[in-house]
Amino acid sequence: MFRADFHPFKVEQFLSELEHGVTYNFSESGVHPISFQGLVDMADIDLPALMATLIDYPQVNGKQSLRDTISGFYPGSSSDGVMVTVGATEANTLVANTLLQPGDNVVCFRPTYEQISGNAANLGNEVRWVDLVEADGWAIDSAALAKAVDSKTRIIHVVNPNNPTGRILSNSDRRQITAAADRVGAWIVADEVYAGTEREGDVETPSFWGSYDRVLIVNSTSKAYGLPGLRLGWLVGPEDVITECWRRHEYASITTSMLSMELADKALSEPTRSKLKSRAKTLIRTGFDVLTAELDRHPGVFDVVPPQASAMSFVRFDLPISSEDFCMRLLREREVLVIPGSRFGVENHFRFSSALPEDYLREGLSRLNGLTSEILQGH
Incomplete structure (x- = not known):
């Protein structure tokens, strides 16, 4: 009986093996998750009625x-x-x-x-x-x-x-x-x-x-x-x-x-659906502005076609290192996780999720820029 060779899901394998426990995780593809309490408040959920639901x-x-x-x-x-x-x-x-x-x-x-x-x-x-x-x-x-x-x-x-x-x-x-x-x-x-x-x-x-x-x-x-x-x-x-x-x-x-x-x-x-999407757009728009401002600290190294939608950017980089090696160094040396472009079949890129709280985002990008400086200096 014919049986096709198994092809692992490269992106999800990378995430499932590495994302948990990392300090600065920019590998996800959605906006920063809302808390259970946040959803309860936004949707005005009747908690006693919810708790009475049979499991x-x-x-x-x-x-x-x-x-x-x-x-x-x-x-x-x-x-x-x-x-x-x-x-x-x-x-x-x-x-x-x-x-x-x-x-x-x-x-x-x-x-x-x-x-x-x-x-x-x-x-x-x-x-x-x-x-x-x-x-x-x-x-x-x-x-x-x-x-x-x-x-x-x-x-x-x-x-x-x-x-x-x-x-x-x-x-x-x-x-x-x-x-x-x-x-x-x-x-x-x-x-x-x-x-x-x-x-x-x-x-x-x-x-x-x-x-x-x-x-x-x-x-x-x-x-x-x-x-x-x-x-x-x-x-x-x-x-x-x-x-x-x-x-x-x-x-x-x-x-x-x-x-x-x-x-x-x-x-x-409605109106919860619209409120959740409004929240997402605020995070997306603020986050992208922070991302581009921080990447501009290394002129000529990073370039990104501005995403028209989504919580992420596919960033091109000009460094003497592969996307897989760059991302693994980021993880080992800076506790920052992004996804290498090679996992999408494209080299010299990484996927970066920026729809996150601003302080967290800025600290993680500072660490990314720190490693970039070291690589440019030949380290």
């Missing part, structure tokens, strides 16, 4: 009122076309296991969060990479996209806004992706966990939902809402495909927790 199995595909709320974010969808998952992670895994058949290929854009691609490779499917163009603000290479998509393409995967660059797809990019998918009947799987984290303006990144009839949307409470510890995500799509994913969900996790669903139900309802 039982919840509805397996997601609490009805929560799915109703999520469906409202995607006009034309139904609550039966929504499934609540254990984070976006499970949603991506279920999609790969449901849609992909032997001989299918998956088209992904690089750099990106390599979850769909890793799942596809582990199933034995070909992954075709389309490199984003840094000199053009991380825009899509149109010719490379057209070349990559063919009659065997089952999924075109997009993370929009992008992880790690923070790029929001332009209208032209979106049209190209949709046209490429339509040409061969492929599915667009759109990971939209950073929608609502826009760094400038208040117009939210448009969803791929409604742009084409073969679209699956992945989202979660982790990034824009500052609630990663709930481990709650969702998948939205045609009801028949969601039902197929549900059958696989029963094998994978059965369900997310009752408490997570109860809290997410409150967090995603």
Whole structure:
């Protein structure tokens, strides 16, 4: 029986092995988490009622009122076309296991969060990479996209806004992706966990939902809402495909927790949802300004295409050291954790999360600059 070689998830392996116990952690991809008390206060949660909730199995595909709320974010969808998952992670895994058949290929854009691609490779499917163009603000290479998509393409995967660059797809990019998918009947799987984290303006990144009839949307409470510890995500799509994913969900996790669903139900309802996103944008905008000011202390060494959204930046550096070695020295010598660009398939970069409390951010960047000075001096 054929068994594909296993491909570890490079970014998550790096995080799970190194992130806990580090003093200055800039490796995460969401905004600084809100406390349980902060959410209770913001959402005006009735604690006695919450405490009376039975710690039982919840509805397996997601609490009805929560799915109703999520469906409202995607006009034309139904609550039966929504499934609540254990984070976006499970949603991506279920999609790969449901849609992909032997001989299918998956088209992904690089750099990106390599979850769909890793799942596809582990199933034995070909992954075709389309490199984003840094000199053009991380825009899509149109010719490379057209070349990559063919009659065997089952999924075109997009993370929009992008992880790690923070790029929001332009209208032209979106049209190209949709046209490429339509040409061969492929599915667009759109990971939209950073929608609502826009760094400038208040117009939210448009969803791929409604742009084409073969679209699956992945989202979660982790990034824009500052609630990663709930481990709650969702998948939205045609009801028949969601039902197929549900059958696989029963094998994978059965369900997310009752408490997570109860809290997410409150967090995603207005006005709490808007308050959480406002909090995220404040952290994102302040944090990026601090990041760029501190990196400017070494002119010509660091450069970053300003992210249009998300809590992170993909920083290019000009130093005589690889991204992996730079990041490991930062960790060993300065107790600072960032993710090397090599984990995204791109050298001479690192991913840095800056949507954090300002004092913490400044101290960590001071340590990063200290190591940079040593490297420039040949140490």
